[in-house]
Structures are given as C-alpha cells and as structure tokens.
Amino acid sequence: MHRKHLPSAALIGLSIMFTTAAFATEHVVDQQSKSFRMAGQKVEALTINAGDTIRFKNEDPFFHNIFSLSDLKTFDLGSFPKGQSKTVNFDTAGKVEVECAIHPEMYMEVTVK
C-alpha cells in the first residue's frame, strides 16, 4: 500500500506545480509619460496572485528605472531605455511599493495575494 501511494503523491505534487505554473500570469505595465500605465490607463495600485510576474516596459523616449525598498521585496533592476523591459516575480503575499528612482512621481503599490 505504501509503495502504491508514493507515485500518487508525486503525481499530485507535480500537478500542483503545473497548475500553479499554468495560472501564473504575466502582467504588462508600461512606463509611459512618466507614469505606470496598463492599457493606456494610469495605474497606482495592482492586485496580483503570488507567483505572478510584472513586466515593466519603457515606452518613453528616455531612461526609466524600477526599484523597491519594501520590507517584503527589495530589488533594483537598474535603468533601461525605450523599448526594453524588466520583469519582476512576486512570489510572496503582501504589499510591495514599486517606484522609478529617476522619476519619483512614478509609484505603484502591488498587492500580492
């Protein structure tokens, strides 16, 4: 009996992994007109699921930066020009403040569920 259960457990584990991966979403946030935008609309708050990623894409004709000094997640993705993007994975539930260091008016709060 014990030996029969092992493959089942592994299968369940694998299926959970694939399920999570299947539902992980990439959200695209544009850096445009010195603001964070989704589908052209300014966004200052975004709720996503743990495991999701956000791709920040620079649509302005000058450099932008992406960083966070939040307790939950600290990162500095450096600066990048128009057309380039940087992706951040949000794997832990909580709130993360994301900013552009060059243009502090660019600020958004990501809530990870």
Next chain:
Amino acid sequence: MTTKLLPNKINQKIMAAVCLYLVATAALAADLSSYLRPGEVPQPDNNRMTTNRVELGKMLFFDPRLSGSNWISCSTCHNPTLGWSDGLPTAIGHGQKVLGRSTPTIINTAYQPLQFWDGRARSLEKQAVGPIEAAGEMNQSIEKSSGKSKSLLSKLKAYKGYRDAFKAAYPGEGISKDTIAKAIASFERTIVSTDAPFDRWIKGEKQAMSKAALRGFKVFEGKGKCAACHSGFNFTDNGFHNIGLKDATDSGRYAIRKVKILIGAFKTPTLRDVALTAPYMHNGAYSSLEEVVEHYNLGGITKENLSPNISKLNLTQDEKADLVEFLKSLTGTPNPMAYPVLPTE
C-alpha cells in the same frame, strides 16, 4: 475641379503630401502644448492661497528675525533681485559658513512636487521650515527656547503686528510651526515666471523669438537631448540625475533613496528665467550658460554613475550658440514686487 484634371498618381501624391503636412502639424501642436502654463498654481486643499496668507508669508519671508542671529531671512539667499537665488556658487549660512549646495531659485518651485536639491521635502510647507531650523542655515529653533535663545514662536508672538496677521490669515489656528510653514508656502506659490519670448512664440507671436533661438529650440529637443529631462512647462521632469560634474562628492538623492542610480543625482532644475539664476548646477560649478552647454556637449566630465540619458553630443559651435539663445528665450521680465513693512510692535 483642378484635381480632376490631374492624373491619378499625381492626385495620390498631393493627397499624401497634404496628409503628411496635417500629421506633422498636429504632432508639432501636440508637442508645443506641453509647454503651456498650467491653469492654476498647484496648492493643497488645507492651505488655499488668500491675500492674508500671502501677505503674512511675505512678511515672514523677508524678516531676518526668523534666524537665530536675527540677521538672515529667507530672502538673504532667495533674493528677488538675483532671480530669487543669491548669485553665489554655493550658499552662505549661519556664521558666514559656506554651505555645500547652491541656492535653488524659488521661481516656479510651486510647480515641483518635491523640494530641495535632493527632493527630501514632499511639499512647500515641509520645505519652508527646514532652513529656519537647520544649524548651518538660519539656526533658529521654532518651538523650543533655550537659555537666551528664544524660540521663533515666542519671538513672533511678541509683536501685535504678527498676532493680528496670523489671526487674519489662519483664524483659530494661532501662531505655530504649521501656520508659519503654510504662510511662507503661500507666498512662495506667488513667485512664478512671467511669459518669456518662448511663451509668446508658442502662442503665435512669430517674431517673439530670434532665428537663432528657434534653431536652438530644435537642438534642445533633438540633437542636444535636453528635453529628455528638461520637459514640460517648467522645463523639468521633476526627476533626479547624476550629470557627471567634476569633483562632485555629494551623494545627493542617494541619501534619501538608497538606489545606485541616485548616487550623485540631483533634481532637474527649472530652466524658467535661467538667465537670471547663475551660477548653475547644484554646486555652482558653472558661471555661464555657455559653460553649461559645453558640459553636456562633452557628455559630462565624471563618467562614474553618470545618467544614461547623458552622452557626448558633438554639437557644432553654431548649435551651441543657438542653444544658449534658446535658453535665454525662456527668461521673462519678473513681476514687480513691493517689499513688506515688518511689524515692530
């Protein structure tokens, strides 16, 4: 009728040319609209400007009794006769101490969301009281008396003129650190640029700018890449950049936000009335606009942690001269200002 007489291919070419012209004109108009003055000076809901508030703020701004020495006022450094700055490379504070940063003009500072060279104050109200209490600047405690050193609150409350002015400006709020800050901020919001030749030109006065200045505008927006940071009505992105000054050791914005790109980065200053506010840069490194233009033409001097927006420009002598002419076209005739009479009893 005329177009019907032309062959179809020529018709198509004319239509294409007309379309291109219309698109180009629309794009130009859209670009120029970004330089138009906003409708109203930004002001917080809890401190809307009134005549009484502005007049009180003006008295405080020009009163040297706001300093511990009773000798330095806000206007000592923010001198209206010197473009609301001081004409010095870096400011001189309490006890004649030479400070590390230049005095930024307060012209149009009301349009900026963050104050100070490093942006550490999120409002004019928060900025206004900073230099008063800074030991190196005005060295005046606002709320606490210490020995023979009276607090600013006790100094102001001794004058009926101030008691009445605060009562009229902020009824029921008294003389406090908060009302001092709000009054000074209200006055500073009145210090705005007037229409310069550039403004008259974008409104349609075609002769308002010289041909050199117009050529300079093209350099400003194109080859010179100036507009990447000096954008919009106030010619600033309200952002922070390390522009590669020689021998600059000040950490700048990094002291406020520990992000690598901000090491040595400072707030983009307005270019409004720029001809009145020399010397330039946060450390007063350059005394002329020509020197400033040459700095950017070289792509900065110090390359370490340099803003990625900055690179060598290879401008010709004519382009550099035109650019300086354009910068001068951003300077208007300042509004006349009457000095206040300060309370003596």
